[in-house]
Each structure stands twice: as structure tokens, then as C-alpha cells.
Amino acid sequence: MASNVLTRLSNVLRRLEQTIEVILWQRFPPGTLCAMDVHVNSGSSSVYNPNSISLKNIWDDGFLWAVPKSRRTIEKRLKRKFGHPIYNWKPLVPKTNLLMCNNCGHYHEAGLLCQHCYDVVKKETKEMQDEIEKNLGVNPIEEKVIVIYDGEKEGKPDDYWKGQRVVEMPKKRPSWFHQNLLQPATQETSENTEVKPTELA
DSSP states (O other): OHHHHHHHHHHHHHHHHHHHHHHHHSOSSOSSOOOOOSSOOTTOOOOOOTTSOOHHHHHHHOOOOOOOSSOOOHHHHHHHHHBOSSSOBOOOOOOOOEEEOTTTOOEEETTSOOHHHHHHHHHHHHHHHHHHHHHHOSOOOOSOEEEEOTTOSTTSOGGGGTTSEEEEOSSOOOTTOOGGGGSOSSOOOOOOOOOOOOOOO
């Protein structure tokens, strides 16, 4: 009785090894239907090629990849991020270096620009660039471009605007955008050689 069970188990393992060999080293699915009969007679025998690669050779020459076998749970992820209230608690630290902007009233960090005011300036700059590209094109020309707003051209005579590249914005100038901001930062060189005295007081 025991020898019959061992023989049957040996035949089943041999069939399993042949099936795995077909899947790994030949095309899958195989050309013919591979079926494994568990109820094998004790006298039946199957053809086995000793030169074929066995499960033992696959196990000995295989690679064990260093991959996680299970996913971290949400509890472990939160514990790594925020710590544990008893052992190592890492709560979110509130910021105490917030200031209120004097122009718009929004809060910003000390030492940094107000994000709301910066976005307003970026939007106005983009509108000016689009208007310059629309009127003058995108070709680089080494000439000064004067950007004026609606109603600012009437304050000066027509001779002032001759020979200058003028772009007029079709809206009123914003209150925060002073006209001096568009003036060049460097002054023109003067031919006067007189030196003004200092520390007279």
C-alpha cells in the first residue's frame, strides 16, 4: 500500500516537472493540450529526458530578487511620516514667521515676496509683452520701447513721441505701477566736468 502511494506521488511530481519545463523553456501555451492526471496507475510510465533542466537546477541557478513581498499598510506609512504619540511624535509645526502684505493684505513668509502681489505683476508683465509682440513683432531691435497706458499720450506734445517706439496699453494704469518704474536705471553720461562740493553743512 505504501509503495503504491509513493509510486503514484513520484509519477505526479514527474508530470508536474515536465509541465513546468514546457512552460518555461518552450512556447506557452504548448502546441498540444497539456493535462496532468492525478490518478495514475502504478504500472504506467512516462518518457523522461534526463538531459532536461530539472526543478533542482532551476532552484540552484535562480535569482532571488530583493523586492518587498507585501505593501506597507496605511498605519505604517502614517507612523513613518508623523511618528508615534508615545515614542517619537513628529507633528506638523505651525509657521510663526508670517507677515501681512501692506498692499493687498495677504499673508506671506518673512523674507519672501508676497505671492499675490507677485502674481499680479506677472500678469501685467505678460499683458505688456503680448501687446509689444502684437504691435512691434518679436524681432530683436536694440531700441528703447516706451509703454504707456490709456490717456497718458495727451500730456506731452507730438514732437516728443516722434522717432520713438511707443506701445499703448488699452486700459488705465494700475495704481501700484508707477510711471518711474519704466525709466532706465542708468543715467546718461554728462559732458560737464565740474565737481559739486560735498559735506557743506
